[in-house]
Amino acid sequence: MRLEVRARRWQRVGDQSVCLHNGPLSFTGHLWAAVLQGGPRALLDGEAALVAGGLQHYRVDRIRVSVPRGARVRRTPQYDIRQTRRWARDDAAPGSGLRRTRPAVAALRAGLWAVSDKQAAYVVTAAVQQGLVTPEALGVELLRIRRDRRRLLLHELVNDLLDGARSLGELDVARELRRRGLPEPDRQVLRRDGRRRYYLDLYWTDLGLVVEVDGIHHTWAENVLGDALRQNALALDGLTVLRVPLLGLRLAPEEFFAQIAAAIRHAQSLAA
Structure with missing residues (x-):
């Protein structure tokens, strides 16, 4: 050797x-x-x-x-x-x-x-x-x-x-929106699409804006179809839909909140 x-x-x-x-x-x-x-x-x-x-x-x-x-x-x-x-x-x-x-x-x-x-x-x-x-x-x-x-x-x-913090994530977003002086959304708003019922995480009714806070389960194959159908139905109704992963709130919060703020300002300008 x-x-x-x-x-x-x-x-x-x-x-x-x-x-x-x-x-x-x-x-x-x-x-x-x-x-x-x-x-x-x-x-x-x-x-x-x-x-x-x-x-x-x-x-x-x-x-x-x-x-x-x-x-x-x-x-x-x-x-x-x-x-x-x-x-x-x-x-x-x-x-x-x-x-x-x-x-x-x-x-x-x-x-x-x-x-x-x-x-x-x-x-x-x-x-x-x-x-x-x-x-x-x-x-x-x-x-x-x-x-x-x-x-x-x-x-x-x-x-x-574990998705145990999904509602906490929604609260975090709402709290941060208040801190930034942005309007607060309604939370967990029930929607119906034919026979399908689902809840929107954050919804600005007057602005036609939806923000979905996604836990890790949204990346799993069995949930991809339902998420896509729901988002398509909302888009067909003329709503703007933004998706914010829970992990994104930890790793890139500024970028995601900047997008939400931009969407709110755009919707307000159209409504004015």
Whole structure:
């Protein structure tokens, strides 16, 4: 082995792994090398564990590996190997293959360790949208987190994913409209379209403007048809419909409220 490495036919990856070629190492190869570098109790964690478990269209800048308190840490600039008080044997995902934390654990830790609130919300939501974890499982795991600066944000986000905060989202929008000096809408207005009955989240009757506050369930396939039929029926009645995802209220509130304000001003100018 040493002869092959010295001859540069093979290459060392950290001090625990050898790659049997001298070309670029694949991301999966780096995942294996990171776990081996961490030792026998090491687990891929956070966003790296999610990607190893199937998360798509997500880039990991540095692979995180967790080991328990007191474990030997073989540090390397390539990988982020850390002791953590949150390590638990039951956190490991079942089955063979790459040792990693379960999706619910990995998603929440990815949120805790994200470089920004925006990234935290994105990675947790992506894990749910891609079917790696359910909001209910996140809620159970979240009870284990007693102290962290991002704990409240994650509680609010999981409520959004459970759709338990949809009405709260509507209240947030109404409160922000008042703060901006914009007219308040009616809330949960009943509409009928043939035999279909549905409620409009926020409705300015005199302006012909509707704002729908969408929870994550609106992205699920079984709800796409109903949402499209409802929006088309409203458009045929001459109403303007804006959609505001709950996640959008957290990540890009200024842009969404600017659109609502512009729609209100346009409708007022037409009514004048």
